[in-house]
Amino acid sequence: MAESPVTPPRARATREAATDTAIRVRGLRKTYDVPERESGLRASARSLLRRQTKEVVAVSGISFDVAPGEVVGFLGPNGAGKTTTLKMLSGLLYPSAGEATVLGHIPWDREKAYLRQMTLVMGQRNQLVWDIPVADSYELNRAIYRIPEIEYQQTLTELIDLLDLETLLTKPVRNLSLGERMKCELAGALLHRPSVLFLDEPTLGLDVTAQRRIRTFIAEYAARHNATVLLTSHYMADVEALAERVLVIHQGALLFDGALGALVARFSPHKTLTIDLEYPVLDLDRFGEVVAIDDCHAILRVPKTQAAAITARLLAELPIVDLSVTDPPVDEVIDTVFSSGASGADPDQLSEIETALEPISV
Amino acid sequence: MIDLIHLYRAQFKTTIAEQFQYRGALVIWLTGLILEPVIFLSVWAAVARSQGGAVDGFTANDFAAYFLLTLIVDHAGFTWIMWEMEYWIRQGNLSPLLVRPVHPIHRHIANNLTFKLLTMVVVIPVVIVLGFVFRPSFTITPATALAFVPAVVLAMALRFAVEWTLASVAFWVTRVNALNQLYYVVFLFLAGMAAPLALLPEPVRILAEWLPFYRMLGFPVEVLLGRLTPQQVAVGFAAQIAWLTVALVLLNVTWARGIRKYSAVGA
Numbered sequence: 001m002a003e004s005p006v007t008p009p010r011a012r013a014t015r016e017a018a019t020d021t022a023i024r025v026r027g028l029r030k031t032y033d034v035p036e037r038e039s040g041l042r043a044s045a046r047s048l049l050r051r052q053t054k055e056v057v058a059v060s061g062i063s064f065d066v067a068p069g070e071v072v073g074f075l076g077p078n079g080a081g082k083t084t085t086l087k088m089l090s091g092l093l094y095p096s097a098g099e100a101t102v103l104g105h106i107p108w109d110r111e112k113a114y115l116r117q118m119t120l121v122m123g124q125r126n127q128l129v130w131d132i133p134v135a136d137s138y139e140l141n142r143a144i145y146r147i148p149e150i151e152y153q154q155t156l157t158e159l160i161d162l163l164d165l166e167t168l169l170t171k172p173v174r175n176l177s178l179g180e181r182m183k184c185e186l187a188g189a190l191l192h193r194p195s196v197l198f199l200d201e202p203t204l205g206l207d208v209t210a211q212r213r214i215r216t217f218i219a220e221y222a223a224r225h226n227a228t229v230l231l232t233s234h235y236m237a238d239v240e241a242l243a244e245r246v247l248v249i250h251q252g253a254l255l256f257d258g259a260l261g262a263l264v265a266r267f268s269p270h271k272t273l274t275i276d277l278e279y280p281v282l283d284l285d286r287f288g289e290v291v292a293i294d295d296c297h298a299i300l301r302v303p304k305t306q307a308a309a310i311t312a313r314l315l316a317e318l319p320i321v322d323l324s325v326t327d328p329p330v331d332e333v334i335d336t337v338f339s340s341g342a343s344g345a346d347p348d349q350l351s352e353i354e355t356a357l358e359p360i361s362v
Numbered sequence: 363m364i365d366l367i368h369l370y371r372a373q374f375k376t377t378i379a380e381q382f383q384y385r386g387a388l389v390i391w392l393t394g395l396i397l398e399p400v401i402f403l404s405v406w407a408a409v410a411r412s413q414g415g416a417v418d419g420f421t422a423n424d425f426a427a428y429f430l431l432t433l434i435v436d437h438a439g440f441t442w443i444m445w446e447m448e449y450w451i452r453q454g455n456l457s458p459l460l461v462r463p464v465h466p467i468h469r470h471i472a473n474n475l476t477f478k479l480l481t482m483v484v485v486i487p488v489v490i491v492l493g494f495v496f497r498p499s500f501t502i503t504p505a506t507a508l509a510f511v512p513a514v515v516l517a518m519a520l521r522f523a524v525e526w527t528l529a530s531v532a533f534w535v536t537r538v539n540a541l542n543q544l545y546y547v548v549f550l551f552l553a554g555m556a557a558p559l560a561l562l563p564e565p566v567r568i569l570a571e572w573l574p575f576y577r578m579l580g581f582p583v584e585v586l587l588g589r590l591t592p593q594q595v596a597v598g599f600a601a602q603i604a605w606l607t608v609a610l611v612l613l614n615v616t617w618a619r620g621i622r623k624y625s626a627v628g629a
Contacts, residue, residue: 090461094625108625112463119461126458129376131383136376143372144464146365172383 022196022228023066023089028098030059030084058084060252061098068195069226071219073233073243073260077338081252082232083122086198089230090120102196116145119194121202127188128173134184135169138191145192152191158224159187162217179210186214190221197222199231203238215241236331250338260330268333271307272326273300278319287314296321301328369464373472381480392481395437396488402556403429403496418561427498428558430489431583435514436555437485439521439578441474444542447529451624452536460621467526467617474522506588509595513582516602521578523609530613533620554580560589574605 033053059081066072074082087093089100091107091114100107105114120126128137142152160166163183168176176184186202202218203211219242222229233239239246239260246263248256256263273288277296284290287310288302302310307325314320327333381388406429407422415421420428450456450466459466528545532538550556551566553575559567570576581598584590590598 087457092457092460092625094622110460115461115463120458122457129380132376132379136379140372140376143365143369144462146368 020067021065022068022070023064023100023102023230025065025085025089025100026063026098027061028059028063028085028088028100029057029061029096030081030088030093031096032056032058057252059088059095059249062249062252062254063098064247064254064257066228066230068228069222070245071222071229071231071243073231073239073246074249075232075239075246075334076249080249082249083200085249086120086122086200086230086232090118090198091115092120116192117194118196118198119189119192120198120200121186121189122198122200127185128181130173133170133172134165134176134188137173138169138188141188141191147192151193155191155193156187159190162220163187163213179206179213182206182210182214183217186217193225195225195227197227197229197231199229201233202231203233203235211235211238212241218242236329236334240330248334248337255337261327264327264330264333267337268328269304270301270328271304272328273302273307273311273314274298274322274324274326275300275314275318275320276322278321281318366468369468370472370475373469374476377473377476378480381477388481392484392488395440396433396485396492399429399433399436399555400492406557407496420558420561421499423497423499425558426493426496427500427587428583430492430496430498431500431586432555432579433489433492434485435517435579435582437481438478438514439518441470441522441525443470443522443526444529444538444545446470447526448532448538451532456624460625470526471522500587502586503588506586510582510586513585513595513598513602516599516606517578517582520574520602520606520609523606523613524574524578527609527613527616530616530620533616533623549575549579552576553578554583558584571601574601574609577602577605 032055034056036052036054062081062085074085076082084093088095089102089107091110094108103114103117105111107114127141128134129140138156141147147155160169163186165183165187168180168184173181173184182202190197197218199218203214206214215238218229218231221227229242231238231242244259246256246258246260247254248263256266258266272291275298277298280295284293284298284300288300288306291299291301293299300310311323311325314323403425406417406420406425410417410420410422410425416424450459456466459469525545528541529538531541535541551562552570552573554570559570559576559580562570570580577598581602585595585598
């Protein structure tokens with residue numbers, strides 16, 4: 001337990017900020033050996049003698065870079081490998097192969113100098129001691145992270161202000177609602193002003209208002225402290241609001257790395273045409289798939305390549321009052337990508353999709 | 363070092379606040395802790411009286427002195443890590459502790475010491491009251507009192523290190539309760555919990571003197587009671603230090619390997 005002298009966190013963070021990568025991942029891979037046996041007594045007996053295990057690939061060699069101060073959304077269905085990746089980058093898991101550096105440290109060495117500069121928020125029971133008031137838990141964190149008194153007071157005031165925690169601090173954690181607890185968890189995880197944040201589903205289970213509150217806060221924190229954020233979420237709204245850049249991971253492989261808008265352009269084969277008509281028209285389906293129709297208002301889905309031509313035809317042939325061409329909502333696009341593959345019923349279909357998606361260089 | 367003191371102080375406050383939330387549970391816990399040596403004491407005192415006043419030279423009042431001191435030393439030394447560790451590992455509660463820049467052992471040491479300080483306030487008066495009931499006979503000299511302090515501190519450290527190491531088995535074995543039970547039974551007899559070592563059959567007594575358990579409980583008690591020769595005390599200290607060294611090495615190795623496994627299979 002010898003305390004080795006370490007570079008003060010902030011000095012190091014500044015040095016790292018000078019380079020242009022906060023997180024660097026190359027060919028990162030993680031496989032698990034999962035015990036496997038058939039049901040039944042005989043199989044049980046056999047497995048006593050020799051355990052059958054099956055190798056499951058959770059993350060299959062992904063590579064990406066994240067610049068300091070960048071907020072990146074990590075998208076993928078359950079079991080895609082998001083959490084496993086976050087756990088490797090925060091130092092909780094050893095990878096099976098590949099390498100990664102975060103702020104110049106190898107995460108799974110768990111050097112104290114690294115741990116002092118990063119935070120991992122996973123689930124809702126990390127930072128806070130269940131039975132005591134929130135403020136007391138924060139005091140403990142202050143000691144754990146050796147936060148100087150003045151800096152601690154500054155940060156705490158800022159967090160109380162941003163998250164509206166004033167009335168919560170004196171309550172025992174078990175008396176807080178889910179949303180309140182998440183706010184307090186987040187604040188606790190940020191008291192030491194980490195420059196890298198790994199957030200796994202920070203808004204899970206929260207109502208819309210609380211979700212928005214947390215989102216605004218994360219954006220605000222990242223901007224103020226030039227923090228690098230890697231966040232996973234099931235809620236597209238989170239990612240849309242926070243991340244200009246998204247990483248799409250599916251079955252352990254990186255399918256897409258780029259701007260959110262580009263994701264839609266790349267994956268959605270459709271455009272949405274919304275039209276207002278002077279009077280109802282019945283045979284709209286000759287122009288494209290009718291998604292919704294209500295008297296003089298209709299929504300059509302048409303292949304992207306034909307969108308221009310169809311728009312021209314609509315304008316020429318119908319009494320159009322108003323017309324707009326839009327991309328479908330992001331979550332719809334994502335849903336199409338994942339549901340076609342994630343159901344896993346037809347491996348051929350999946351490989352077709354993956355070929356079509358041309359996985360970006362890994 | 364100053365940072366560590368700061369950490370322990372913060373942890374003390376947290377634990378005290380936590381423990382006061384569970385006053386009921388605390389009372390039940392303490393009752394069990396006190397009852398066990400009192401039962402052994404009652405049984406042995408009865409045996410002594412039925413055998414005309416003494417068993418192998420132990421009178422009922424000697425037993426009272428031995429078991430009441432055992433109560434205090436056992437309370438000072440006991441840990442609950444063997445039960446807690448499994449929970450940490452199985453529920454994934456260890457994960458948040460691992461990504462903090464402090465070894466989780468500090469948290470447990472601080473918790474343990476705080477709990478002891480807090481509960482000694484109850485245990486000492488209880489022992490004094492029991493003293494009026496069971497009438498222990500003992501003489502404490504400055505020399506034995508002086509030797510008792512390092513003996514009990516080493517006993518606490520040794521027991522903590524051994525039990526933390528055994529607790530780490532939970533990294534490899536899913537159900538550690540069987541091991542815990544076995545350890546408890548061994549401890550009961552070889553530590554001098556159920557009976558002073560002098561009353562055990564010769565081979566068992568020799569075994570107990572070579573193994574670490576007696577050094578965690580019976581040894582400091584007998585040091586204070588002046589039942590040991592200076593040579594036995596010196597050998598005892600040497601044994602405590604030797605076992606503590608072994609236990610600390612084992613602790614570091616099993617912990618490092620355990621964490622490595624935990625980190626490999628999915629923290």
